[in-house]
Amino acid sequence: MVAVAAPRQLPRKPLIFAGIVLAWLVLWLVFRNVGTLALGAADLTPLHRWVNDVNDAVGASRNSNPVFLYFFNEIRLVIDEFVTFIQALIAQPSFGRPVPVIGWLGVVAIAGFVSLAVAGWRVALLAVAGFVFLGLQGLWQESMDTLSLTLAAVVISLLIGIPLGIWAGLSDRAHRILTPVLDFMQTMPTFVYLAPLTLFFLIGPASATIATLIYAAPPAIRITAHAIRTVPRTTVEASESLGATQKQTLVKVLLPSARKTIVLGINQTIMAALSMVTIAALIDAPGLGKTVVKALQTLDVGTAFNAGLAIVVLAIVLDRVTTAAASERRTLPRWALFGGLGVTGVCVYLSYTYLWAAEFQSDVEIGSAIRKGATAVTEWAQDSLPVITDGFKDFVTIVLINPLQALLAESPWFLVALVIVALSFMIGGVRPAIVSAVCIAALIATGLWQDSMITLASTLVATILVMLLGIVVGVWMGRSRRADRFIRPILDAAQVMPAFVYLVPFLALFSASRFTAIIAAVVFAAPVAIKIIADGIRAVSPATVEASTALGSSSWQTIVKVQLPMARGALTLAANQGLIYVLSMVVVGGLVGAGALGYDVVAGFSQGQLYGKGLAAGVAIVVLGVMLDRLTQAAAKRWTN
Amino acid sequence: MDPVISVRDLWKVFGPNASQLVASDELKALSRQELMDRTGSVAAVRGVDFDVAPGEMFVVMGLSGSGKSTLVRCLTRLVEPTAGTIMFEGENILEADPKRLRDLRRNKFSMVFQHFGLLPHRTVADNVGYGLEIRGVPRAKRAERSQEVIDLVGLSGNEKSYPDQLSGGMQQRVGLARALAGDPDVLFFDEPFSALDPLIRRDMQSEVIRLHREVGKTMVFITHDLSEALKLGDRILIMRDGKVVQVGTGDELVGAPADDYVRDFVRDVPKSHVLTLKWIMRPPRPDDDLDGPELSPETVVREAVRSVLGADKPVKVVRDGELLGVVADEEILGVVAGEA
Numbered sequence: 016m017v018a019v020a021a022p023r024q025l026p027r028k029p030l031i032f033a034g035i036v037l038a039w040l041v042l043w044l045v046f047r048n049v050g051t052l053a054l055g056a057a058d059l060t061p062l063h064r065w066v067n068d069v070n071d072a073v074g075a076s077r078n079s080n081p082v083f084l085y086f087f088n089e090i091r092l093v094i095d096e097f098v099t100f101i102q103a104l105i106a107q108p109s110f111g112r113p114v115p116v117i118g119w120l121g122v123v124a125i126a127g128f129v130s131l132a133v134a135g136w137r138v139a140l141l142a143v144a145g146f147v148f149l150g151l152q153g154l155w156q157e158s159m160d161t162l163s164l165t166l167a168a169v170v171i172s173l174l175i176g177i178p179l180g181i182w183a184g185l186s187d188r189a190h191r192i193l194t195p196v197l198d199f200m201q202t203m204p205t206f207v208y209l210a211p212l213t214l215f216f217l218i219g220p221a222s223a224t225i226a227t228l229i230y231a232a233p234p235a236i237r238i239t240a241h242a243i244r245t246v247p248r249t250t251v252e253a254s255e256s257l258g259a260t261q262k263q264t265l266v267k268v269l270l271p272s273a274r275k276t277i278v279l280g281i282n283q284t285i286m287a288a289l290s291m292v293t294i295a296a297l298i299d300a301p302g303l304g305k306t307v308v309k310a311l312q313t314l315d316v317g318t319a320f321n322a323g324l325a326i327v328v329l330a331i332v333l334d335r336v337t338t339a340a341a342s343e344r345r346t347l348p349r350w351a352l353f354g355g356l357g358v359t360g361v362c363v364y365l366s367y368t369y370l371w372a373a374e375f376q377s378d379v380e381i382g383s384a385i386r387k388g389a390t391a392v393t394e395w396a397q398d399s400l401p402v403i404t405d406g407f408k409d410f411v412t413i414v415l416i417n418p419l420q421a422l423l424a425e426s427p428w429f430l431v432a433l434v435i436v437a438l439s440f441m442i443g444g445v446r447p448a449i450v451s452a453v454c455i456a457a458l459i460a461t462g463l464w465q466d467s468m469i470t471l472a473s474t475l476v477a478t479i480l481v482m483l484l485g486i487v488v489g490v491w492m493g494r495s496r497r498a499d500r501f502i503r504p505i506l507d508a509a510q511v512m513p514a515f516v517y518l519v520p521f522l523a524l525f526s527a528s529r530f531t532a533i534i535a536a537v538v539f540a541a542p543v544a545i546k547i548i549a550d551g552i553r554a555v556s557p558a559t560v561e562a563s564t565a566l567g568s569s570s571w572q573t574i575v576k577v578q579l580p581m582a583r584g585a586l587t588l589a590a591n592q593g594l595i596y597v598l599s600m601v602v603v604g605g606l607v608g609a610g611a612l613g614y615d616v617v618a619g620f621s622q623g624q625l626y627g628k629g630l631a632a633g634v635a636i637v638v639l640g641v642m643l644d645r646l647t648q649a650a651a652k653r654w655t656n
Numbered sequence: 657m658d659p660v661i662s663v664r665d666l667w668k669v670f671g672p673n674a675s676q677l678v679a680s681d682e683l684k685a686l687s688r689q690e691l692m693d694r695t696g697s698v699a700a701v702r703g704v705d706f707d708v709a710p711g712e713m714f715v716v717m718g719l720s721g722s723g724k725s726t727l728v729r730c731l732t733r734l735v736e737p738t739a740g741t742i743m744f745e746g747e748n749i750l751e752a753d754p755k756r757l758r759d760l761r762r763n764k765f766s767m768v769f770q771h772f773g774l775l776p777h778r779t780v781a782d783n784v785g786y787g788l789e790i791r792g793v794p795r796a797k798r799a800e801r802s803q804e805v806i807d808l809v810g811l812s813g814n815e816k817s818y819p820d821q822l823s824g825g826m827q828q829r830v831g832l833a834r835a836l837a838g839d840p841d842v843l844f845f846d847e848p849f850s851a852l853d854p855l856i857r858r859d860m861q862s863e864v865i866r867l868h869r870e871v872g873k874t875m876v877f878i879t880h881d882l883s884e885a886l887k888l889g890d891r892i893l894i895m896r897d898g899k900v901v902q903v904g905t906g907d908e909l910v911g912a913p914a915d916d917y918v919r920d921f922v923r924d925v926p927k928s929h930v931l932t933l934k935w936i937m938r939p940p941r942p943d944d945d946l947d948g949p950e951l952s953p954e955t956v957v958r959e960a961v962r963s964v965l966g967a968d969k970p971v972k973v974v975r976d977g978e979l980l981g982v983v984a985d986e987e988i989l990g991v992v993a994g995e996a
């Protein structure tokens with residue numbers, strides 16, 4: 016019935032769309048480079064200066080203002096203490112010792128034992144091998160710093176997230192209140208809240224942990240609430256009918272039944288935390304991320320690759336352990352439990368007492384080999400593949416990026432504003448048009464209009480590429496179970512990786528440029544879009560597909576006339592998610608030459624006088640995100656009803 | 657004997673302003689659909705009255721959506737009734753405070769559910785002992801009692817299994833054992849066998865009949881299956897759109913349906929299996945030979961066929977030496993032929 020309703024109103028619309036675009040092109044020719052609101056890289060607006068002043072004032076009053084003394088500083092202190100404590104245990108020299116309390120042997124033993132207890136011996140073996148590999152890479156301390164920060168953020172996230180999740184699982188009202196807040200937190204482009212946080216918590220581990228918290232707690236809350244809400248009604252009723260109190264039902268029925276799902280939530284929290292902790296290197300969080308950032312800034316692909324690989328190894332180990340913990344009922348035999356405990360105790364003691372077990376020193380250091388290898392491959396690729404890589408790069412740059420950027424960034428602002436509002440109105444009606452108008456006003460107010468348009472162009476290009484990839488691979492997966500079985504694990508693995516590591520190989524292939532940032536964003540965003548589209552195609556009723564085949568449609572006709580139109584909802588959702596993922600890579604892309612807003616944010620972290628501008632750029636990214644999110648959602652609503 | 661459960665004018669309305677709705681006689685008189693259209697509320701149970709005697713197997717039956725589940729949940733206040741009274745052993749359940757209600761649920765009644773409602777993370781033994789655990793019964797005693805009821809429902813040997821390792825029939829035996837473990841006075845069953853396939857269902861019905869005989873508990877049994885109702889029920893309550901249409905024994909429903917709805921319902925029942933002689937006997941006529949064999953009015957037709965057809969005179973229906981009527985070949989054939 017949906018399929019019938021749509022064509023009736025469609026024929027006129029494309030004409031109007033085409034008319035708007037045509038008018039835009041003509042006016043662009045006329046008014047080119049007029050009123051573009053450009054702002055030089057080092058130039059500031061009064062707003063930026065004012066933010067700088069606020070920052071300075073806040074800095075000056077940090078130790079006198081009561082709000083800081085009794086609130087922000089307290090939080091910072093507690094979190095710093097907590098992080099420092101974990102670092103003292105496993106990462107940093109502490110308590111007057113030249114080494115951490117627990118050395119590498121102890122950490123490896125603990126990792127192995129915990130994995131054995133919750134995930135079985137295979138995963139335990141993987142964990143041990145993974146951790147030893149980190150040491151062999153020559154990145155033991157950096158890895159442990161990253162792990163410490165991740166653990167600290169995860170512990171705090173869960174302390175906050177699980178009770179909130181339980182609350183939202185039990186109470187409809189709590190659920191109604193929390194859902195929009197979580198929605199907002201999750202549609203926010205990931206890395207932009209770093210800057211405002213540093214205003215209150217300074218640069219360093221505390222800000223990094225809090226940023227990580229904001230990013231990592233929502234999945235824990237959401238999934239816990241979901242897990243509790245999906246416990247079958249009868250099971251709860253059965254418990255009540257036997258006279259259980261609310262607390263008994265919660266502790267004995269709801270939580271145990273929801274356990275597996277909650278562990279999956281913990282898994283997501285851990286992976287999100289790891290991803291964010293590495294990014295938080297931008298605000299001086301210690302660990303592997305910092306190694307990557309420094310290497311990226313000097314275009315040292317070898318070092319970046321080695322550290323990126325360490326992040327991947329850490330991610331794989333953490334993911335495998337928590338996934339396996341969620342999947343099975345497991346009780347370790349008593350002897351294995353006590354034996355393992357004993358061995359772990361001995362290892363911890365050794366690593367506390369002897370230097371060889373504390374500091375990872377190895378003759379078989381493979382880190383330098385990896386660095387050299389990666390550098391060599393990079394040089395080879397850049398020397399011998401330029402036909403392919405440069406060809407592709409130039410093609411996309413010339414055909415897609417440049418025209419779109421020219422159109423958006425070189426038109427007068429009022430023209431772009433008019434076009435966006437008109438398109439919003441056509442897509443969604445009055446409300447989206449108003450939202451777009453407000454967002455445009457906000458963009459202008461940030462003083463970064465032209466940068467925003469350049470970033471918007473890159474974002475749109477990346478999203479188009481994501482959708483192309485998503486449709487091709489998603490349709491393939493949706494139609495073939497074998498393709499699905501084969502590709503899905505790869506996508507799952509790709510989604511687990513911290514955003515950061517995507518930059519490294521593309522930096523090697525394409526060197527620093529807008530294009531590199533776009534491709535990294537595409538690779539980061541594609542798995543989500545592909546999965547959504549594949550599921551959408553699969554969900555199209557087989558009876559309809561069969562009927563179409565029975566009428567003699569070719570595969571192509573079935574895809575284009577039946578499956579894609581019927582999966583419209585999934586397509587718009589994929590576009591929406593793709594956009595959000597792409598936007599969250601804007602800041603990361605700033606590290607490898609994306610320019611515009613991404614660069615503004617990154618520069619704001621490192622140069623005091625650009626702080627205000629960086630913050631404004633962060634706001635601009637959020638505003639772009641809100642606008643695009645509302646628009647795609649409005650489109651989704653329009654097309655699925 | 658005093659009834660165990662006595663329900664009077666029970667109402668349950670889902671939706672906004674439910675309590676105001678049932679205060680208005682005008683709205684109460686509306687049909688379910690009209691009420692839905694006028695107020696957006698669903699009257700799931702409408703003015704239901706009935707009594708359940710001690711040790712009785714009382715069956716509530718009706719089509720899907722007729723309000724059976726809501727009714728039985730009202731009896732244990734898993735669903736809060738909107739109006740009416742429910743007397744349980746002389747106590748109005750609707751006035752029980754939460755603590756008293758928990759006591760009642762822990763000690764007096766328990767329930768068996770259509771979709772079992774087992775705890776997937778617990779073994780059979782721990783599922784069965786759950787109710788006792790909640791009451792704070794010590795572990796050893798719990799284990800002992802669980803074992804008793806597990807044996808009683810024929811699950812011995814499966815104590816350590818998890819629910820997902822059992823067939824549907826066995827899972828429902830666990831549900832049954834869990835309900836029996838607390839030694840309640842009344843057992844409620846909400847379509848306990850609807851999710852099972854026919855052969856298993858027959859087994860489980862026999863099982864419940866056996867348990868009813870062995871433990872002698874009062875049982876309230878919900879079903880949408882008439883043959884199940886006739887097989888199990890001492891008395892049967894028929895519900896339609898939240899209202900009681902008729903309450904009676906199986907042969908009363910078949911022999912004297914209250915209205916066309918019930919008549920329609922029982923049309924396909926093999927009458928010879930349900931009706932007794934008292935439903936088909938006629939007054940003796942002057943030309944009847946009254947020295948034939950005697951049978952009680954409670955004899956089921958099927959069991960009387962041979963005697964009646966074998967005798968060359970009408971069979972006398974006699975209770976306490978008093979002649980109530982006679983049954984001859986044509987009456988018997990009238991019933992049996994009607995089924996073909």
Ligand SMILES: Nc1ncnc2c1ncn2[C@@H]1O[C@H](COP(=O)(O)OP(=O)(O)OP(=O)(O)O)[C@@H](O)[C@H]1O
Binds near residue numbers: 670671720722727880
């Ligand atoms: N929680 C509820 N909220 C609103 N309406 C409800 C609720 N529970 C039941 N109803 C409505 O009350 C009516 C009776 O439902 P009930 O579940 O008691 O029927 P039932 O006889 O048990 O049916 P079934 O054989 O399908 O189990 C139905 O119209 C149903 O939609």
Ligand SMILES: [Mg+2]
Binds near residue numbers: 724725847
């Ligand atoms: Mg029901």
